[in-house]
Amino acid sequence: MKFIVETSARHVHVTQEDLETLFGKGYVLTKKKDLSQPGQYACEERVTVVGSKKELAGVSILGPCRKATQVELSLTDARSIGVAAPIRESGDIAGSGACKLVGPCGEVELKEGVIAAKRHIHATTKDAEALGVTNGEIVSVKVDTEGRSLVFGDVVVRVSDSYALAMHIDTDESNAAGCGREVYGEIVK
Numbered sequence: 001m002k003f004i005v006e007t008s009a010r011h012v013h014v015t016q017e018d019l020e021t022l023f024g025k026g027y028v029l030t031k032k033k034d035l036s037q038p039g040q041y042a043c044e045e046r047v048t049v050v051g052s053k054k055e056l057a058g059v060s061i062l063g064p065c066r067k068a069t070q071v072e073l074s075l076t077d078a079r080s081i082g083v084a085a086p087i088r089e090s091g092d093i094a095g096s097g098a099c100k101l102v103g104p105c106g107e108v109e110l111k112e113g114v115i116a117a118k119r120h121i122h123a124t125t126k127d128a129e130a131l132g133v134t135n136g137e138i139v140s141v142k143v144d145t146e147g148r149s150l151v152f153g154d155v156v157v158r159v160s161d162s163y164a165l166a167m168h169i170d171t172d173e174s175n176a177a178g179c180g181r182e183v184y185g186e187i188v189k
């Protein structure tokens with residue numbers, strides 16, 4: 001059983017409070033395009049992520065707003081701007097990397113929140129049954145590409161009926177496997 005493997009570029013999730021600090025009081029995110037996960041979308045708004053050595057301009061915000069601001073970078077990004085980004089599941093940000101976010105109306109100093117997302121599969125209960133996996137299980141996934149096929153270990157399965165079946169990797173992982181436009185993976189035991 002194969003599933004699509006999608007590459008997540010660097011992005012930021014923000015709280016409504018931080019959004020207002022960055023873009024102005026009462027500001028509302030502008031949806032640019034829906035993402036594969038239901039209810040999630042890329043926004044027109046962009047911010048600059050500032051590390052101890054350098055900064056990354058034009059980093060997209062993904063909506064909707066969340067309970068905690070979180071910056072997802074590749075390890076290449078994190079190293080280049082001088083931020084220590086641990087590999088974490090989304091939402092698990094305690095003690096993660098620090099940075100500053102700069103928007104058109106203000107700045108937010110983040111003591112923590114910068115992570116390199118742990119590669120993962122989003123699956124519904126039905127998908128998980130069909131794949132023979134359960135929530136939180138760690139699996140390996142083989143990705144077949146032109147000349148750079150790769151088996152990714154340490155892939156966490158996340159099960160929720162609000163998801164759509166897809167695996168998410170970051171740009172470092174995508175490049176390591178030479179992923180083109182449409183790539184599929186399958187669990188290998």
Ligand SMILES: [Zn+2]
Nearest residue numbers: 120122167168
């Ligand atoms: Zn994901």
